Amino acid sequence: MALNQQAVTDFRKRLREVVETDREAWAASRRLVDPSLASGTIQRLEAAVAGSALDPGIREKLLLLLSQGREAGLKTIPSEALRELTGLNPTKAIRNLCLLLGVAGNEQAQDSGCAMTQEAVEGVVRGRENPFDVLLETESPSVVDCGAGDLTFEENLVGQYLSRLEQGGRDLILHAFDRLDPQARFGGLVQAEHDRLEKLRRHPSSHLKFRLACGARPLHRGGLPQPGDADLRL
Secondary structure: OOOOHHHHHHHHHHHHHHHHHOHHHHHHHHHHHOOOOHHHHHHHHHHHHHOOOOOHHHHHHHHHHHHOOOOOHHHHOOHHHHHHHHOOOHHHHHHHHHHHHOOOOHHHHHHHOOOOOHHHHHHHHHOOOOHHHHHHOOOOEEEEEEOOOOOHHHHHHHHHHHHHHHHOOOOEEEEEEEOOOOOOOOOHHHOOOHHHHHHHHOOOOOOEEEEEEEOOEEEEEOOOOOOOOEEEEO
16 A cells, blocks of 8 residues: 555654653653563554554554564564654654554553553454454453353463463463352253363463352452453453
8 A cells, every 4th residue: 555645744743742742651661672572562562553543554554564573573673664654763663653552561551451442452353363362462361251161262262372471471361150160060061170170270370360250159260350451251
């Protein structure tokens, strides 16, 4: 898609002005491009861009450039192409974009509950074959499963996402609800298998926060999501 040059000019102006509006946030944004955090920052920024109201041509170009930094961070983003689009060197471009689109650092995200807006979450879901990949993009990934049955779904989520979230120092929070008590004698076909339940409750990772509530009886491991956490409700 050809870029609208007036849109590019306005975009560059917004990137410059956002720094002047909040110098404290600008100073704090330096940590976002630290080599140990840059990859996660770029992934969250990519999600924010996807759900933003930026000019379509600019949004498409940014997504293309940012996608190349998902794994290795800033060093694999085409620096000249990013400079041509933003008028800034790559480090400043990423920091200014984070300010413009509200992408917070880990500490800020924990304070606010979630670093992603609803629009950003929807952008990630639309852009992924598996909508649950949004768990990899948010600072407080949690899932609420109503009618959990035998907990196969929870077991699969843990197997697919927990290790990747652990690498970034994040928790996976699972809320499972079912009207039947897995320790009761009836309804065995739809109840949580004892071994699966015990594996989830006694999982060795401190980053798994699992809670099963059956009627009035909560059977849980770890903590509960806090208000504002990014939940995927099923």
